[in-house]
Amino acid sequence: MIGYVPGRSPLHRAHPYTTLALAGALLLGAFALTQPLEVWLLVMAAAAFAAAGGVLRASARTALLLSLPIWVLLFVLHGLMGAEPRMVVGPVTLSVPGISRALVLGGRVTAIVLGFLTALATASPHRLVEAMTAGGVPFSRTFLLASTLTVLPRMRERATQILEAQQCRGLRLGGSPLARLRALGPLALPLVLGALAEVDEQVLALDARGAAGGARRTALDPPRDSAPQRALRWTVLALVVVAYAWKFWSMHR
């Protein structure tokens, strides 16, 4: 599950900026914390965040799938190949500091992934665009975030069509790495040149919709913000600042 899941949880009803601020705080906090216990408390906070959005099971499952390869590589690179001292666990000897570092790094990735999957699942893209418009964010920024996602499937479809067309003309995708590299040109060139040829058409279409003017747009149904939510956003920002101050103070003590 990656993407918005409709629901009526407190996070679904919250202002999108609040949800994103909480996920952002998890991301920044994860890089500020350096002890296994601290990082795993953050993972618990990310799980509580997902539970508040009513998406704990789905988010945790996807987060686990996404972070599993990282956990495996961390175990090999730090647990098995880490520095002395070592401890014997069954048939293998593991590095004690390596396992501790793997727990911090793996917990960090898990907390970030879980936090942002929850934010993606509970903050509707439509409400986010409305909130940005109501907040006076320039059209160019909302356009870039919202519209690029719509152009991607079109480009992917065109890439598939070009791939099939070139294969019909005898393009071979297999062989040595050099042969496969040579196949890149006949695939990438028509895709990019075709897209560049359409730029002026798209500029005209946007101009016709009044996108060139700097006038402030009116949001039709902006999400409601409130004083407690604003206070919550400032509080998490303050917590992140405190976490970094603590980190640097501990480093130079």
Added chain:
Amino acid sequence: MTLRDLVLVRLGVAINLVIGQIVAALLLPIYLDAVGTILVAALVGPRAAIAVGLVSQVLNAVISGNFSWLPFALVQVVIALYAAAAARLGLFRRLATAVPAGIGMGLLSAACSAPISYYLFGGVTVGGVTVVTTVLRALGAPLGVAVASASFATDLLDKAIACALVSVLLRSLPRTLAARFPALAR
């Protein structure tokens, strides 16, 4: 940013993400996830290219669900600035200059990405680069050396090919299309 820049940024982001799909279909051991950033830097300039790099990084995270790699957005900014400077010097006009420019870009981006990979992720980022790191570590290289060597090896190859591809793209532009981008004439 003009409307044309805006449309080109959107196009650059799509190129960054879709070329990666083509590379995966060809089973090539590279990423080519900055072709759009380099192309827009050459066509328009650094500001739009930085926007391409940053938006690509965020959208890649949205699509894959893995937001851990957001700190690597810094590398995209460095690539955008370097590519704009290289384009201004006319290095993408010929393959003979584009490939060395790509090697320089690879050195710079590896110098940025290796410390991020080492300090923030302990050298573990998903993809071929971590496999190379693990092999070097198994051969006895210290972790820092293994991470840096893997980053330099993959980035040099990746960026040299990306710059060569952009050079071919720019030279393949029909004159009527190239005339619409005054930065190309500089």
